[in-house]
Amino acid sequence: MNGRLMRELEELGGEIRPASLKKCDEIIIDQPGFSATIALWGGHLESFIPAGQEDLLFQSSNPGGEGRFGRRHFGVPVCWPWFGAHETKNDYPAHGLARYFRWEFIEAGRFKNGDVKIVIRLASEDHPLIEEMWPLAFELRQVFRFSSKGFRINFSAANLSDKPMPVSEALHTYFHVSDNQTAAVQGLDQISYVDKFDNGSRQLQQGIVSPCDHMDRVYLSAPETCEILDAGLQRKLIIHTEGSNSTVLWNPGADIAKQRADMEDEDYRRFVCVEAANALSDAYEIPPGGIHQLKLKVKHKPLVNA
Ligand SMILES: O=P(O)(O)OC[C@H]1O[C@@H](O)[C@H](O)[C@@H](O)[C@@H]1O
Secondary structure: OOHHHHHHHHHOOEEEEEEEEOOEEEEEEEOOOEEEEEEOEOOEEEEEEEOOOOOOEOEOOOOOOOOOOOOOOEOEOEEEOOOOOOOOOOOOOOOEOHHHOEOEEEEEEEOOOOOEEEEEEEEHHHOHHHHHHOOOOEEEEEEEEEEOOEEEEEEEEEEOOOOOEEEOEEEOOEEEOOOOOOOEEEOOOOOEEEEHHHOOEEEEOOOOEOOOOOEEEEEOOOOOEEEEEEOOOOEEEEEEEEOOOEEEEEEOHHHHHHOOOOOOOOHHHHEEEEEEEEOHHHOEEEOOOOEEEEEEEEEEEEHHHO
């Protein structure tokens, strides 16, 4: 990292924790209204803690699998350029490449209203293994915006190649909840979904989703806003997306969680994934030279004022 970036970060009261997660740096921002941590490994927003509250994001109990594609379930993994299993290559990792490679920290500063801004990027040309596995050149950027009210992620993908780029994707957010048995997701009533835990059958959502246990669902043509209601933390999380047609809800349930190396037995009770996605029939192509943006905005509010 250069001196300019270091100064910009220091002016925000930020610091770098060097080579601390999977041998990559973490960026820590500590402000009166919140603290946030970004892992350059995979470009995960790892933690966002509003002052006086519990983290909005979940982190699994241990760092997880070793090896090039050892994954960890925490924060906001970026699933790109494919969501789920690769269509033809069985030996390629699930959920694409972006969550396994080192991103570059390129900017720290403030928006006009004082919100904190951090920008990171991942370019295919920076990693020979990416170029080998995905021969279409790209540049990804994440612009993080933090304030005491919550966080935003503006994710953009630029197709630098001369061919159309097929993409399915997700900002696979692990929202921390007090208990998945009592937490609820509201806002998907009457939306049709593909139930991956029921052989991909099509279902229609009736009312709220609760408990948030053992579910793997892709809601297609989903609305831009939904909410997590957490009675235990007396907190409501308002999730707003742009550029995302699918909303994925995932919680592994007790049995599948046991197969995840980084999760302890009770970890699955402490999160629900609500993912801003373009998956299955919502997959699309970025034209040569084109850009696609996926935006996620998360605000927290007391549940009592719902
Ligand atoms: O364990 P991973 O690879 O991070 O994936 C977690 C889950 O992510 C969800 O988005 C998928 O719909 C699930 O099928 C998948 O199991």
